Amino acid sequence: MEIIDSGRFVPTEDGAADYAEHLRVPALSFGTYSIPAGATDGQSPHNEDEIYVVTSGRGSFTSGGHTVEVGPGTTLFIPAREEHRFHDITEDLVALVFFAPAYTGIPQP
Structure with missing residues (x-):
């Protein structure tokens, strides 16, 4: 068993968004994503299905042509x-x- 502090805000030293992986098995990977207020989320589409659960903070999220407000x-x-x-x-x-499956870090072709 591993206990993970999933609510801790941890941006990079330059104040950018930061993804930290905490668990990896072939079928699944799990991490935390920290995005400072006012920062840009510069990610590209991935080859894996993905689920986000917001634990703290507020902002907006756009995917598939739909935009929603997000919060805890x-x-x-x-x-x-x-x-x-x-x-x-x-x-x-x-x-x-x-x-799912585990994140490869390779953007879609």
Whole structure:
């Protein structure tokens, strides 16, 4: 068993968004994503299905042509290869991130 502090805000030294992986098995990977207020989420689509669970902070999220406001408790499913991003972050945001299968880090072709 491993206990993970999933609500801690941890941006990079330059104040950018930061993804930290905490668990990896072939079928699944899990991490936390920290995005400072006002920062840009520059991610590209992935080859894996993805679930976000926002644990703290506020902002907006766009995926598949739909935009929603997000805050603590918001849960989002993004199918593989779909364009998506957080934006208009008004409070430092932290989300749990689940990838299935495990995240490869390789953007879609």
